Amino acid sequence: MAKKTKSNKILVTLKCTECGTRNYYRFKDRRKKYKLDSRKxxxxxxKHTLHKESK
Structure with missing residues (x-):
């Protein structure tokens, strides 16, 4: 019988660094310790701005 495993992915929001709105959602590996950031x-x-991970 197969074992049930807990998912290692969590949903995080990406927040604009200039205006502060939360525009994007991404999945991130639970074991990663760094915060996501990307230009969106x-x-x-x-315009294109830097978006960082927020809660």
Whole structure:
């Protein structure tokens, strides 16, 4: 019989560093200790800005 395992992925939100809106959601491995960041388009700022992981 197969063992049930807990999922290692969690859902995190990405927040714009300039205006503070939460625009994107991504899955992240639970075991990773670093925070995600990437350059994404912010519809409120109307330009590409740095988005960082937030709760």
């Amino acid at each position: 388009y912010c519809p409120r700022c109307r």
